[in-house]
Amino acid sequence: MFKIVRREEMAEGTVILNEIEAPLIAKKAKPGQFVILKADEDGERIPLTMAETDKDKGTITIIYMVVGKSTALFRDLKVGDSFQDVIGPLGKATHLEKRGKVICVGGGTGVAVLHPITRAMKEVGNEVVCIIGARTKDLLILEEQMKNASHDLRVCTDDGSYGHHGFVTDVMKEVLEEGDVKEVVAIGPVPMMKAVTNITKEYNVPTLVSLNPIMVDGTGMCGGCRVSVGGETKFACVDGPEFDGHKVDFDELMLRLNAYLEDEKKCHEEYCTIRDAQ
Amino acid sequence: MAEKSAKPVKNPRIAMPEQDPQVRARNFLEVPTGYTNKMAQEEAARCLQCKKPACVNGCPVGVDIPGFIDLISKGDITAAIRNLWSKNALPAVCGRVCPQEIQCEGLCILGKKGEPVAIGNLERYCADWERENGTGELPPKAASTGKKVAVVGSGPSGLTVAGDLIVKGHDVTIFEAFHKAGGVLVYGIPEFRLPKAIVAQEINFLERLGCKLECNAVVGRTVSVDELFEQGFDAVYIGVGAGLPRFMNIPGENLVGILSANEYLTRANLMKAYKFPDVDTPIPIGKNVVVLGAGNVAMDAARTAMRLGAESVKIVYRRSREEMPARAAEIHHAEEEGIDMFLLTNPTKYLGNEKGRLTGMVCLQMELGEPDDSGRRRPVPIEGSEFEMDCDLCIVAVGSGANPLLTSETPDMKLNKWGYVHTDEKTGKTTKKAVWAGGDIVTGAATVILAMGAGREAANSMHDYLNLGW
Ligand SMILES: Cc1cc2nc3c(=O)[nH]c(=O)nc-3n(C[C@H](O)[C@H](O)[C@H](O)COP(=O)(O)OP(=O)(O)OC[C@H]3O[C@@H](n4cnc5c(N)ncnc54)[C@H](O)[C@@H]3O)c2cc1C
Numbered sequence: 001m002f003k004i005v006r007r008e009e010m011a012e013g014t015v016i017l018n019e020i021e022a023p024l025i026a027k028k029a030k031p032g033q034f035v036i037l038k039a040d041e042d043g044e045r046i047p048l049t050m051a052e053t054d055k056d057k058g059t060i061t062i063i064y065m066v067v068g069k070s071t072a073l074f075r076d077l078k079v080g081d082s083f084q085d086v087i088g089p090l091g092k093a094t095h096l097e098k099r100g101k102v103i104c105v106g107g108g109t110g111v112a113v114l115h116p117i118t119r120a121m122k123e124v125g126n127e128v129v130c131i132i133g134a135r136t137k138d139l140l141i142l143e144e145q146m147k148n149a150s151h152d153l154r155v156c157t158d159d160g161s162y163g164h165h166g167f168v169t170d171v172m173k174e175v176l177e178e179g180d181v182k183e184v185v186a187i188g189p190v191p192m193m194k195a196v197t198n199i200t201k202e203y204n205v206p207t208l209v210s211l212n213p214i215m216v217d218g219t220g221m222c223g224g225c226r227v228s229v230g231g232e233t234k235f236a237c238v239d240g241p242e243f244d245g246h247k248v249d250f251d252e253l254m255l256r257l258n259a260y261l262e263d264e265k266k267c268h269e270e271y272c273t274i275r276d277a278q
Numbered sequence: 279m280a281e282k283s284a285k286p287v288k289n290p291r292i293a294m295p296e297q298d299p300q301v302r303a304r305n306f307l308e309v310p311t312g313y314t315n316k317m318a319q320e321e322a323a324r325c326l327q328c329k330k331p332a333c334v335n336g337c338p339v340g341v342d343i344p345g346f347i348d349l350i351s352k353g354d355i356t357a358a359i360r361n362l363w364s365k366n367a368l369p370a371v372c373g374r375v376c377p378q379e380i381q382c383e384g385l386c387i388l389g390k391k392g393e394p395v396a397i398g399n400l401e402r403y404c405a406d407w408e409r410e411n412g413t414g415e416l417p418p419k420a421a422s423t424g425k426k427v428a429v430v431g432s433g434p435s436g437l438t439v440a441g442d443l444i445v446k447g448h449d450v451t452i453f454e455a456f457h458k459a460g461g462v463l464v465y466g467i468p469e470f471r472l473p474k475a476i477v478a479q480e481i482n483f484l485e486r487l488g489c490k491l492e493c494n495a496v497v498g499r500t501v502s503v504d505e506l507f508e509q510g511f512d513a514v515y516i517g518v519g520a521g522l523p524r525f526m527n528i529p530g531e532n533l534v535g536i537l538s539a540n541e542y543l544t545r546a547n548l549m550k551a552y553k554f555p556d557v558d559t560p561i562p563i564g565k566n567v568v569v570l571g572a573g574n575v576a577m578d579a580a581r582t583a584m585r586l587g588a589e590s591v592k593i594v595y596r597r598s599r600e601e602m603p604a605r606a607a608e609i610h611h612a613e614e615e616g617i618d619m620f621l622l623t624n625p626t627k628y629l630g631n632e633k634g635r636l637t638g639m640v641c642l643q644m645e646l647g648e649p650d651d652s653g654r655r656r657p658v659p660i661e662g663s664e665f666e667m668d669c670d671l672c673i674v675a676v677g678s679g680a681n682p683l684l685t686s687e688t689p690d691m692k693l694n695k696w697g698y699v700h701t702d703e704k705t706g707k708t709t710k711k712a713v714w715a716g717g718d719i720v721t722g723a724a725t726v727i728l729a730m731g732a733g734r735e736a737a738n739s740m741h742d743y744l745n746l747g748w
Pocket residue numbers: 034044046047048049050063064065066067068069070071072109112113211212213214215241257258259260261264265268
């Protein structure tokens with residue numbers, strides 16, 4: 001059993017942070033890696049990136065957006081409750097190198113995934129410009145942490161309620177125009193990552209993205225997580241989750257993410273009805 | 279052996295009662311329901327108690343077949359099961375899933391003129407009897423040796439090693455990547471063929487014997503083989519199976535609605551998705567389902583799809599019926615349940631709609647040409663024979679390979695060119711000191727009994743090592 005020792009609600013309760021006891025995983029985890037969690041006996045196996053790990057305390061931290069039944073189930077776990085299963089660390093760690101000026105772009109809960117990578121990018125000696133965005137001010141997460149993890153933080157909101165009015169891509173373009181950018185790391189909703197890579201292609205700047213296909217085992221034995229990268233099929237759980245964004249077929253990924261949409265909706269609605277009735 | 283009764287045979291074998299095909303094609307209960315005591319007696323009486331029993335040569339672990347059958351005849355099932363256990367740790371499983379028609383029963387002398395003794399059925403009978411009526415008494419355990427053994431993977435091969443070494447007095451811990459132990463027995467083979475309660479009981483038995491079980495431990499990620507030694511383990515057994523799914527590599531394979539059999543069966547069995555939405559893991563329900571391949575895995579996938587409510591399920595296989603690798607009983611059961619066989623048929627591309635969902639596939643008709651390297655006649659396409667097939671769910675069951683997750687993190691363990699672990703044939707020793715391997719990760723996808731046989735030999739060698747040295 002993997003006990004929750006800390007819990008926070010962010011972005012009006014739509015984004016949840018859990019710090020969980022998992023000493024073996026905490027000891028091994030590197031930026032960019034993820035875990036698979038299962039709440040209870042009949043639960044689904046859900047992949048989430050480790051936003052933070054603490055070797056000394058033996059804990060890992062996940063930050064997730066509540067989107068369906070399983071993440072709703074996770075949200076209802078309290079401090080002291082446990083996840084039945086946590087498996088990891090899975091996936092390849094981020095390839096970290098000192099390159100010079102680097103932009104880290106995050107949207108939505110992608111910011112949580114981006115946080116440890118941004119910090120590591122800075123630690124190896126890069127000059128890190130970080131751009132994060134959300135639909136509106138109240139949905140923005142980890143602003144303070146991202147400020148500390150980078151040299152220069154720029155914030156945007158779609159509705160202009162805070163920071164720059166507009167999309168992260170607009171701000172990114174400005175930074176790219178200033179020149180000298182050696183690499184971009186973009187993590188967020190698929191349409192955002194696609195938009196980012198379309199722009200960085202024009203500027204010829206290598207771009208790393210972290211993909212989130214549907215997964216089951218996370219160890220390369222099911223092939224459910226397959227993505228097309230440069231015309232080749234890759235298993236995101238073992239070959240990724242990070243890939244060269246200029247080669248990823250985002251349209252295919254988007255279609256594959258909707259594979260269970262109808263089923264999941266039904267399952268989630270049922271859960272909400274039952275829970276609300278109690 | 280398929281229980282056929284086309285023409286009457288003298289001294290026919292006692293067929294095991296089965297659920298009616300029409301009914302069972304839509305439920306997940308076990309298909310054959312087991313012998314009664316009387317049936318078992320009658321079937322046991324058919325055995326000639328050969329002096330030189332050919333059947334034993336067909337069993338990869340050399341079960342004393344006339345011996346245990348004789349004990350059934352004498353009505354001493356307790357002794358019969360102990361006799362079985364001396365060679366085979368999981369008779370309830372093997373009785374159900376061994377390809378008996380090419381192993382023990384394939385060589386039974388009675389099969390020459392009529393029907394062989396139903397060895398598998400009798401084996402299953404003893405194990406089921408013991409489960410229901412036995413004392414559950416544990417075998418005696420040798421005094422503790424103080425040596426620690428790590429078993430990686432909880433499939434039939436790892437379970438055998440764990441069981442053998444714990445009774446020899448070693449301290450055994452099993453590490454399993456999934457959240458539940460049992461390997462293919464829990465994530466692959468469906469409930470209607472191997473009830474999960476049986477596997478759970480075997481695992482419980484090992485735990486009662488004192489084996490420790492660490493689930494959610496992906497060796498190579500959560501902990502490495504070298505770290506296991508650092509933690510004080512004296513020997514390691516690698517039984518991680520051959521779990522890497524193969525795809526066809528034809529256009530359109532990433533459309534929604536195309537799954538590997540591993541994914542499909544894992545959702546259905548391990549995650550119990552056939553109970554969705556009572557459980558949280560969904561599984562795609564196909565209307566017109568195509569399964570590519572003709573092994574046990576393909577039969578399991580096809581029969582699962584039928585049970586989940588498909589209107590039609592087709593097996594598409596590029597060779598002919600003779601080459602189908604599945605157990606005869608599975609093919610027979612599948613056909614009874616209404617699964618269509620499209621033999622000598624090879625898909626060349628998948629068709630999809632604007633939403634990226636599978637709508638059909640293009641296939642070619644094949645004919646048999648000259649024999650290939652495997653000695654089987656090579657299927658060659660018939661020109662101009664292309665045709666389209668409607669389907670909204672396709673399950674790819676064309677084989678599996680070695681998963682590099684553990685082996686790539688264990689560089690001093692030699693692999694062969696396909697990525698399987700290289701071992702000494704007799705002992706299961708790898709090229710890495712104090713590390714053994716066996717089962718599908720050594721042989722490639724094979725059978726439960728071979729994986730168990732390899733486990734037993736490795737366990738003997740490990741025991742020698744722990745007592746005497748490398
Ligand atoms: C390697 C990896 C790392 C991830 N890290 C994070 C993270 O740190 N924080 C976070 O909030 N989310 C992360 N995700 C996404 C997260 O796994 C999904 O949001 C979650 O599985 C949804 O489960 P659910 O049952 O609540 O929703 P469901 O009911 O399954 O789905 C609801 C909606 O989410 C979509 N969806 C389903 N599965 C996924 C998926 N795997 N990824 C994205 N959308 C999906 C569905 O199409 C549907 O629209 C990650 C995914 C992967 C593969």
